Amino acid sequence: MPDAKPTLDHEQIPAKLGTEFITQFYRLLKGATLYDRKSVVIDRLTQECLQVVNGIIQWEGKILLRIVRDHFFFNDTPILASADKYPIFKAFWQEMRKRRIGRMEFSEGASGEHLKDLAYLLSGLEENHENNYLAIKKQLEQRNIRSVDVGKLEVSRNEEIEIDSEDRKKYSREVYFRSIGLAKEVVESIHQQKPLPIRKAKRLMQKAANAVMQDDSTLLGLANIKNYDESTFNHSVNVAIYAMALGQRIGIPKKHLSHLGMAGLFHDIGKTKIPEEILNKTEGLSPEERSIMRSHPVIGAELIMRMKEWGELSARMTEGAFEHHLRYDLTGYPRPAQKKKMTLFGRIVSIGNFYDALARPRVSPRFPYVSEKILEIMLERSGKDFDSGILKVFINMIGAFPLGTLALLNTHELGIVTRIQEDTELLDRPKVCLIYYSDGEYRKGKVVDLGEMDEVSGDFKKSIVKTLDPNEYNINVAEYFI
Numbered sequence: 001m002p003d004a005k006p007t008l009d010h011e012q013i014p015a016k017l018g019t020e021f022i023t024q025f026y027r028l029l030k031g032a033t034l035y036d037r038k039s040v041v042i043d044r045l046t047q048e049c050l051q052v053v054n055g056i057i058q059w060e061g062k063i064l065l066r067i068v069r070d071h072f073f074f075n076d077t078p079i080l081a082s083a084d085k086y087p088i089f090k091a092f093w094q095e096m097r098k099r100r101i102g103r104m105e106f107s108e109g110a111s112g113e114h115l116k117d118l119a120y121l122l123s124g125l126e127e128n129h130e131n132n133y134l135a136i137k138k139q140l141e142q143r144n145i146r147s148v149d150v151g152k153l154e155v156s157r158n159e160e161i162e163i164d165s166e167d168r169k170k171y172s173r174e175v176y177f178r179s180i181g182l183a184k185e186v187v188e189s190i191h192q193q194k195p196l197p198i199r200k201a202k203r204l205m206q207k208a209a210n211a212v213m214q215d216d217s218t219l220l221g222l223a224n225i226k227n228y229d230e231s232t233f234n235h236s237v238n239v240a241i242y243a244m245a246l247g248q249r250i251g252i253p254k255k256h257l258s259h260l261g262m263a264g265l266f267h268d269i270g271k272t273k274i275p276e277e278i279l280n281k282t283e284g285l286s287p288e289e290r291s292i293m294r295s296h297p298v299i300g301a302e303l304i305m306r307m308k309e310w311g312e313l314s315a316r317m318t319e320g321a322f323e324h325h326l327r328y329d330l331t332g333y334p335r336p337a338q339k340k341k342m343t344l345f346g347r348i349v350s351i352g353n354f355y356d357a358l359a360r361p362r363v364s365p366r367f368p369y370v371s372e373k374i375l376e377i378m379l380e381r382s383g384k385d386f387d388s389g390i391l392k393v394f395i396n397m398i399g400a401f402p403l404g405t406l407a408l409l410n411t412h413e414l415g416i417v418t419r420i421q422e423d424t425e426l427l428d429r430p431k432v433c434l435i436y437y438s439d440g441e442y443r444k445g446k447v448v449d450l451g452e453m454d455e456v457s458g459d460f461k462k463s464i465v466k467t468l469d470p471n472e473y474n475i476n477v478a479e480y481f482i
C-alpha cells in the first residue's frame with residue numbers, strides 16, 4: 001500500500017508500486033471480460049484499482065507503464081515480478097501484447113469511471129490489430145478523458161507476437177511425449193552401452209523451455225496426470241517440467257531453464273545401474289538392498305562426470321543427479337563430505353522429485369496421495385528438507401487443486417481442473433471443465449471460472465466441495481484436459 005513507501009529501500013519503490021498497479025489493473029481488466037459494467041464486482045474492483053492509482057499519482061505524480069519486449073518499465077524504471085506475482089505479470093503482459101498496447105499512462109484527475117472505461121475498451125479490442133491504440137485514444141478523446149492515455153506496442157521485426165493457444169497446447173503435448181520417448185532411449189542406450197542421445201536431449205529441453213516460457217499450463221497438467229506411461233520414464237520428464245516451471249517463476253533466465261530441464265531429465269540416471277529386482281520392489285527392501293538403491297545419486301553423478309558430451313552443462317547435471325535426495329539441512333542421502341549448502345539446481349530438482357515420487361499411482365493402493373496431502377507434508381518439512389522460499393513458489397505453482405484434479409462442485413456438477421488462476425488470491429478457484437454423464441459415458445461440457453462471482457450478490461457462483469479419485473469414476477482425466 002502507498003503508505004508503506006517511506007520505509008522502503010529507494011530502489012524497491014518502483015517495483016512495489018508497479019506490482020501493485022499491475023495486480024489491481026489486471027484484476028479489473030479480467031473483471032471487465034467477465035462481468036457487466038454495472039455489477040457490484042466491477043464496482044469493487046474499480047475502487048480497489050482507483051485507490052492504488054491515486055496513491056501512486058500522489059506519490060510519483062503519474063503512472064507510466066511501458067512494455068518493451070518481455071519487460072515492464074514503471075515510470076521509466078525496469079521492474080521485475082516477485083515469484084508470487086509472476087503469473088499475474090505474465091498474464092497481463094500477454095493480454096496487453098495480444099491487444100498490441102505497449103504503453104499506459106495515468107495522470108492526476110483519473111477517476112474510477114475513467115479506469116472502468118479503459119478496462120472495458122481494452123477488453124473489447126480485437127486481437128493483433130496494430131491500430132488498437134488509436135481506437136482507444138479516439139474513444140478517450142470523445143469522452144473527454146485527458147488523464148488516461150495509451151500507446152502502441154513497439155515490436156521488433158523478428159519478434160513473434162502471439163501463438164494461438166491451441167498451437168501452443170499442441171506444441172507442449174508434442175514436447176512432452178517426445179521427451180518420454182527420449183527418456184526411454186536414454187535408459188536403453190545405457191543398457192546397450194551405446195552413446196547417449198545428448199544433443200537430441202538438449203534440443204528437446206530447449207523446446208520444452210520455450211513451451212514453459214510461453215505457457216506452462218499444458219506441460220504442468222501433463223506432469224500432474226500421471227497415468228501415461230511406465231513410471232520411470234514419465235517421472236524423469238515430470239521432474240524436468242516441474243524444475244523448469246519452478247525455475248521460470250524464480251527468475252532463472254531461459255538459457256539456464258533448458259539446463260534445469262536437462263538436470264531434471266537425467267537426475268535418476270544412476271538407477272540404470274541398479275539391478276531390476278531391487279528397482280521394481282515396491283516394499284520390504286533389506287538393509288543391503290536399500291543401500292544399493294541409495295547409491296543411485298552417486299552412481300548417476302559418476303556416470304555424468306565420465307561423459308564428455310555435456311560441455312558447459314556438466315556441473316549442473318551432476319548437481320541434479322547427486323543432490324536430488326539430499327535435504328536442505330543436508331540430511332538425506334548421500335551425505336556430503338563437506339557442509340556445503342545445496343546448489344540452486346539441487347534444491348529445485350529435489351522439490352520436483354519429491355512431489356512427483358509421491359504423486360504417482362502405485363499398484364496398490366492405486367491413488368496413494370492426493371496433491372493437497374503431499375503439499376502439506378512438504379510444507380511441514382519447509383526449511384528442513386526443502387528451501388522454504390522455493391517451496392512456497394512451488395506450492396503456489398501447483399495450486400490448491402492441481403491441473404487435472406477431478407472435483408465435485410457445490411452445484412453437484414463434476415469438473416476437471418484445466419487452469420490455475422494467475423492471481424494467488426484465487427488459488428483455490430481454478431478454471432474447470434465441466435463433465436456430465438449422458439448415454440452411458442462422461443462427456444466434456446463448458447469451461448467455467450470458479451473465480452467468477454454472482455453479479456448481484458457478489459458471492460462466488462460455484463465452488464469446489466471436494467476432490468474425487470478419477471479411477472473410482474472410471475474417468476480418464478487426460479481426455480478432458482488436453
Ligand SMILES: [Fe+2]
Nearest residue numbers: 267268324325
Ligand atoms: Fe532418485
